[in-house]
Amino acid sequence: MKNCEYQQIDLEALSTPAPTPSPQPVTENGKKKEKTAKKHRRKWEVFKGKNRFCCDGRIIMARQSGVLPLTLGLILVTSVLFFIFDCPFLVQHLTVCIPVIGGALFVFVVITLVQTSFSDPGILPRATPDEAADVEKQIDDAGNTTYRPPPRTREVLINQQAVKLKYCFTCKMFRPPRTSHCSLCDNCVERFDHHCPWVGNCVGKRNYRFFYTFIVSLSFLTAFIFGCVTTHLALTSEQERIIQELNWVAANVQLLKLVICFFSVWSILGLSGFHTYLVASNLTTNEDIKGSWSGKSGAEAATNPYSHRNIFINCCSVLCGPMPPSLIDRRGFLSAEEEEAAPQAIGREVELPALASKKDINVGTKCVSEESPARPPSRPPDRCGERTGHNPVVNSDTARDNRMAARGARHTPAARGVGGDAHTHHHAKAHHKRTQRGAKSALDGPGGTRASSPSLGRSSKDRKNAGSPPPLP
């Protein structure tokens, strides 16, 4: 049988020492040996979205970490100052539970923040070429015979409510309901809530519960610290106060903590309240802002088809429901076909024409299957560093139809700069409504988000920061 012969030849060839690629003839055996000498690649190395990966694919982040270092810094600094300056006093005057509770809350906050930032928010992998071709064929079949391009939407009936599914030009598929394409990360994310720069990642189906727990526990922490600091000040006797005023550092530290906590408490409490409302009605920030189900955008009264009509069940399903798996399989190894299709495999393309026949390739490559070798990654999965920027919050789908390039798209620094601690949600909500008409988040223009020209006025900054090569067409 053919396979057996192939195998025998290989074993004989192996008995000869030093299998260097160059002296061997360019036959299947030679090609195979060359392949097996290369490193295996994992799927994250050829991931098409604009994400960054660490620890060999275990950690996933958005391309720009946003203000995550600031968030972490603020939390750490405030908490450490609290433990150093307030705890000793309060333990002495009140109870030892104070640092215990504070410590527990602090640990909770940091863990949930890290999980929100570094986990997969529910990214949908892009359609394979075969799938994309099949969808295109269906669209063309369904289209009319005029010269106008066929509509790229599909209507489905979900719980007796008509929902329009839009076609994503970047991912080449019809987006499932509640899925939205994040232009910053260049991925479709399931149950897309928003892209949070404070956390440096999208918030979607898989990490919404981490995000919610983070903001709730953070509001408890800031309220707790605020309460402790004011208690400390209240309990300080007159004489101690005079001494403290002389100690410039201690006085300023108290003031700093008060200021941070005061602003944080109001904004984070407000945000927690808003998200509690969303959880109870099984809505996403995206849907709430666009008014998908409140009847604002449609003529008829639309109801949320995903709601279970019961607050308790809604909360449970969002926060305690089964944890969906990650669909992108970051740490899986590439199969032989994927290796050949991968963009870095430039040298590989030269080898293919030299082979005897396609059938023989199948025998050779498929038999090696998962252990197919690969070249070491030539560059990190960084692509098109230019388009990303600090787009604070919501990626608008509604404005997509307005085919302007990403000029006015980004929520300008005004939204970012307002109130250091104020969460960009609230401001972005107002700002979004203002810019909705003129803005376009450059999501789904033909050719996807890559080929569109970088947004003017911001790209120079991004280019300087990113310093990566121009986008591939």
Added chain:
Amino acid sequence: MTPPPLTPTNHRKVQLSHITTHSLQDLRQQAAVAAKVFIQRDYTNGTVCQFQTKFPSELETRIDKQQFEETVRTLNNLYAEAEKLGGQSYLEGCLACLTAYTVFLCMETHYEKVLKKIAKYIQEQNDKIYAPRGLLLTDPIERGLRVIEVTLFEDRSLGR
């Protein structure tokens, strides 16, 4: 001649013989792909993972309609079981919340357990029913739970 020492390259060769004589499915990989059919998701019940049970016309000559619909229905039931909101999932969720979700790092979730069941079921179906007819089902998880990909191979007498 003494057998060569087990280096990574010849270890793979040994695996190779194991693979090629293992199952009909691998012999299928030598056959040329004639077409691919995609079974899309069915969203009438919301965002839960369900696939359309409509029988695609390209498979009419290859497989019995009942058989195929049975497969898809079983898959739908399995996915429904994975995403079921019940006592067990709530318990898991609450426990996870209390531990700041660190249990997900050490414990396999209910969903993952069901996914393994699904993978086994698809493998079984492929071996028993689909491979003999020149078809191959791809596990939807490899396609991001978007489609069930059915690969139609050229009808040869290979392996029959």
